[in-house]
Amino acid sequence: MKKFFSLIALVGVFAACQPEDLSTAFSLGNAEATIKVKVINTIDGVDVTNQSSITGNTVAPSEAGIPRQDITVSATYQGATGSTTLTIGPVLGGAKATYNVVVYIPGSIGDYTISTKAGDAVEEVTLQWLKDTATHGVSYEHGGYNMWLENANEFILVDTATYMEYDGSENTNVKVLDPAFKSVVENIANTESSIAESEMEEEFTVSAWAYYNFFNVITTTTKPIQIIATPNGNAPTVGENGVIGTFDEVTKSSEAGVIEFAHPDHAGHYEAGHGHGHGAGNNAGGGLVDAE
Numbered sequence: 001m002k003k004f005f006s007l008i009a010l011v012g013v014f015a016a017c018q019p020e021d022l023s024t025a026f027s028l029g030n031a032e033a034t035i036k037v038k039v040i041n042t043i044d045g046v047d048v049t050n051q052s053s054i055t056g057n058t059v060a061p062s063e064a065g066i067p068r069q070d071i072t073v074s075a076t077y078q079g080a081t082g083s084t085t086l087t088i089g090p091v092l093g094g095a096k097a098t099y100n101v102v103v104y105i106p107g108s109i110g111d112y113t114i115s116t117k118a119g120d121a122v123e124e125v126t127l128q129w130l131k132d133t134a135t136h137g138v139s140y141e142h143g144g145y146n147m148w149l150e151n152a153n154e155f156i157l158v159d160t161a162t163y164m165e166y167d168g169s170e171n172t173n174v175k176v177l178d179p180a181f182k183s184v185v186e187n188i189a190n191t192e193s194s195i196a197e198s199e200m201e202e203e204f205t206v207s208a209w210a211y212y213n214f215f216n217v218i219t220t221t222t223k224p225i226q227i228i229a230t231p232n233g234n235a236p237t238v239g240e241n242g243v244i245g246t247f248d249e250v251t252k253s254s255e256a257g258v259i260e261f262a263h264p265d266h267a268g269h270y271e272a273g274h275g276h277g278h279g280a281g282n283n284a285g286g287g288l289v290d291a292e
Contacts, residue, residue, distance in 0.1 A: 031093050068090045080235055086099060111235035113229070118226075165197070173246075178245070211262075218254045227244050
């Protein structure tokens with residue numbers, strides 16, 4: 001009797017369910033496979049996943065399940081492409097599987113041609129007047145400058161001036177734009193170069209009846225340099241559009257000497273390199289007279 005009632009109850013269940021309800025009740029859902037990709041640039045080992053275009057990393061879900069199969073995942077970064085093949089599956093209906101894969105973008109430092117490119121040089125000229133009026137009396141204006149001193153007598157003036165002499169070049173402001181090429185940039189920039197600086201003292205003479213001053217003209221030339229890595233074959237573009245580093249090439253030189261011209265109030269007496277008699281008074285040279 002119990003078996004009979006059980007059979008009746010089971011029949012009642014089947015009678016109450018429509019065909020679509022049975023399908024829903026016994027469905028396991030889709031099989032899903034997720035492929036997580038990391039992209040590494042082998043030039044410097046940097047993760048460039050977010051900057052790469054990735055293909056082959058999607059698998060369509062299937063209620064029937066995902067069979068065992070080989071999948072090729074490719075990534076393209078700055079014009080270079082790498083790929084990795086992996087095996088997935090089988091994944092049964094209703095199950096979910098995750099696969100991790102690393103794609104390496106090919107290339108190495110040896111795959112690049114290194115060159116430099118110079119920008120426009122900027123020249124700065126500094127004029128230093130070395131005999132100041134604090135120790136030589138009142139200054140006079142001429143030609144737009146008011147740093148002129150005077151030798152307002154008939155004797156040649158002998159004096160001395162101290163100045164800095166500059167000679168040489170150095171590379172400064174070195175910037176590495178791609179860490180993978182740090183050694184390349186530093187070798188080319190060669191920051192061990194330097195500009196020689198020497199303190200000099202020079203004796204000079206000033207003609208009679210002259211305005212004068214001792215000057216030092218310092219010329220500094222700054223030239224910006226780019227270091228460029230041009231890829232060979234399918235190596236990716238590196239740095240900032242191929243520029244892996246920059247620096248400034250600075251050259252510095254100096255030229256010192258005395259400037260003099262006829263005293264405006266005594267132009268008729270002025271003759272460059274000449275004086276008369278022996279020095280006295282403000283003749284700092286102690287009375288020396290240049291030979292005619």
